[in-house]
Amino acid sequence: MQHIKYTIDTDGIAFITWDVANSPVNIMNAETISEFFATTDKAIKDATVKGIVINSAKRDFIAGGDLKWFLNFDGSKQDCYDMLAKTHQSMRQMELSSKPIVAAISGLALGGGLEIALACNHRIMLNHPANRIGLVECSVGLFPGAGGTQRFLRLLGPRKTIEYITQSRKLTAEQALKDTLVNQICSPEDDINALAKDWILKNPEVQQPWDDKRFVVLGTPNGIGQVSGFTEFYSVSNAMAYKTTHGNLPHIKNVLSAIYHGSSTGIDKALEVEARYFVNTLFTKETKNIIRAAFIFIGDAAKGKAKPKDFENTTYKKVGVLGAGMMGAGIAYVSAKAGLDVVLKDVSMEGAEKGKSYSSKIEQDKIAKGRSTEDKSKPLLDKIQPTASVEDLKDCDLIIEAVFENLDLKYKVTQETEAVIADAVIYASNTSTLPITALAKASKKPEKFIGLHFFSPVDKMPLVEVIVGEKTSDETVAAAIDYVTKIKKVPIVVNDGRGFFTSRVFGKFVNEGIKMLAEGIPPAVIENVAKKIGMPIGPLAISDEVTLKLMLDIMNESPDLTEFEKELKDTIDTIVNKHGRVSKKSGKGFYEYPEGGKKYLWEEWPTIFKQQTDYDEEEIGKRLLFAMVIDSYKCLDSGVLREPRDADIGSILGLGFPIYTGGVMSYIDYIGAKEFKAYADTLAQKYGERFQLPDALVKRIEAAGEGRVFYKN
Structure with a gap:
């Protein structure tokens, strides 16, 4: 075995130790998980083994699944389901074994690492300020697929399960003990392996609580009568999730469904439910985009991968x-x-x-x-x-x-x-x-x-x-x-x-919002559509933060404004100098900011810009996003940006560009390259050259054919 160490002590206690080769942390992928389950199977079948301790040779227990493995998974949906079913079968073999199994959790146990621990009969966690456990898959566009949703549900009940999983909560040892996610905590000075062994020797007969025929998930129907508020709770949870995500994040919708449908059946059927919803999630383009952007691109950037080669680390005091x-x-x-x-x-x-x-x-x-x-x-x-x-x-x-x-x-x-x-x-x-x-x-x-x-x-x-x-x-x-x-x-x-990347591109989002207001699109519609497509704030609200006066000053100092920008400057000049709408700080911008009260859109806008009643919300959203995407490509084409991934990272972290799209460059493939070009052509015909695609981008799209323009996966 290359990644899993196996020893049996003189008292018949087997120690299965995660120690993934050539990696600073233990990660789960096809190779490591195969070794692990082969080792647990060996220990379970060995008549001389009285119990099993699962631990780690590294600082952390298991950091979770290898997301690059998921991103590059090239099998079918059935292949993926079969893989998950095999995983569930192996973990159920652990649970149904008559031998007690203890997880000795040091450092971090996240995602799949915690799911392995949940399949153990007893969990001991080292109580250190840096140590955390949690099912954090939702932070990267997935949700737990190795039994985490169903075991959390049976330990915590639906309310905390939904909260902890959808928010990717990481818990300290004391929090985890309070929630019964671990059964015991110990200090760093204690020998956690000795404590695990001691528990095994004192508890030779074990059974998971959900394998008791009388077990009922807390807060759910028990077959005798309906628990008050059960259906209503899930309805409200779905409604709140939609209000937050606007349906743009399929992993949130699917995890709620897996929890709901898994709550009214036995553990084995519930694991099948989880697996099917997980497969549906993994194969969505939104999840692929989030994994690529949030985990791989941003993760690599955070490690300094953009640093020029052959320079020693510079230290600062x-x-x-x-x-x-x-x-x-x-x-x-x-x-x-x-x-x-x-x-x-x-x-x-x-x-x-x-x-x-x-x-x-x-x-x-x-x-x-x-x-x-x-x-x-x-x-x-x-x-x-x-x-x-x-x-x-x-x-x-x-x-x-x-x-x-x-x-x-x-x-x-x-x-x-x-x-x-x-x-x-x-x-x-x-x-x-x-x-x-x-x-x-x-x-x-x-x-x-x-x-x-x-x-x-x-x-x-x-x-x-x-x-x-x-x-x-x-x-x-x-x-x-x-x-x-x-x-x-x-x-x-x-x-x-000038403006580098983020300031320049974000200006396109703001400009388009102000232009639409001048066209007579109701300001509330502009702001609400911006949030519906996944932007954290509307273009008018952020303009108030930046201050319209500053925007006007910058435009007055720019000698090479386009015709669109000249018209926009006149609009902003009217708003600032004729109507005195300057900024949030002044209390008067696109919004009113009453002292001690909640902001609201200024009610006089319809008297300044005649309001339209016939508008296309999809087009409004596309105009806001396409304006940023097209200018981002111009930054790449002109050399302001060095790589497409920098545009995606910068747009997500700096501009709040919707993460489910993968970022400004990934957005082209999210829409579909040919569809993106066709829609941009339509916008250019209706609204002008700012939506005209650069020749280099047109050539990229044509060369891609039916494939992706920027990234293989």
Whole structure:
């Protein structure tokens, strides 16, 4: 056996140890699971074995299934079902064995790893702050397919099962014990294997609770009478799921169905139900897209796979952050949280202290919610040194400038900072629109000058655009990626250009929404359709966040506006200067923001733009998405983006582009390349050249034929 170790001690206790070769964690795939079940079968059939302990030689128990295996599964639906049925049969063999089986859970037991533990008679979990268990498959477009839905259901009842699975909840040892998902917890100092063996010796006769003929799932009909609210509960759960997902996520619909139908039958039939719904889910294009984007693309990016080759890891000790506004304060916080010392500089000590208070508030909120303690919070906050003196930056090994988007101001702070820092120190600008090459003109070392575009709020938004200027060296790019991964953000590398990728493309979404309002499409329809297609916020609401005045200022400074953009500028000018609708901060934008009340769309829009009553909601949604997709391809075609996957990562993490589509580039294949081209042609005829596909994209679509344009799977 290559991945599973097997030993029997002198008391007849078999230890089946997961230790997957050439992997830092234990993962489940065709090879490892085959070895595991062959080993359990061997132990069960060995008359000298009194009981079995399943454990791990690595820090974690089992991290879950290999999602690349699922993404590249090339068999039929029947092949997939047969594979699951065989898995269920092997796990049922474990449960029906007369020999007690104990899971000794260390570290993480997620997804399939927890499902294996659930098939054991007893579960002991190491109680450490970093340890977690959970069925987390919904976070990657799947749901548990190795019995997790049905065993959770029988341990927790339907309410918690639905909550924990659909939200991919990860539980601490104490939470898991309270919910009976584990039976025993122990401290890191305890010998978990000895405890497992002791339980086996004291409990020679075992039976899973659901194999008792009298067993009934909590909160479900028991054959004698209907449990009050049972049907209504599932109806409400489905309705709430649809309200949240708008039917765009088939894995959520299918897991609810598997739980509902599995609750009214015995465990074996219930496992068949789960398997069939799992197969239907795996073969949907939405699930394939989510696995590819969320797990593979974003996972690889988070590990720094975009880093140029042959450069050693750069380590950082002290970071200087220029500007203590919301962005600078957020950058200071995530840097300190990663263990770095931070010098937070502003024009005044008062401003710098205010910036540090941003971190204090985050920590106090975490303490109030029980997610941190004063003992953990104080060392973090002590790492942030507020200052108004540029001299305090001299020992920093990285500078991140986060002052206002003003070229002259950025020039000034660049020059005064470079006067005190060492020549080897990288200087990064957190700009969302100004070209890095232009900003680097103020630097005496443009090869060390780079863009790091964070997103607000920095402590919550995972993406960072690493922007390469004309003279930025590969060594600087590599070092910048090391910093971004150090603070646990996800980097994508983009080349220079006004708006780079995310700001430029997101502008197309906003512009299209404002244009539709000017055409007379009711604002509530625009906003609701945006959410229905999977965007987290409507284009009008986000415009208020950005501020219409800023948008107008940027357009006034742009010398090369298209005819569409000129018309749009006139519309925004009317909204801002004639009607005084400026921003959320001012209390008056597309929405009204009453103090202490809930925002609502301004009621006077119909008097400014004559409202249409005949509109096509599908077309509205397609216009919003196609505007972003087409411009994203233009970014790829022009070299602003280096790879299609960067567009998908950036659009999902930075723009909130619907994840079920796989991202802006994957969207073309999600729609179907030929259908995408045909619909774009229709939009171009009706609304103008902004929907005209670039020639290079047309050639790609034609070359793909019936296949995919970008990714094989």
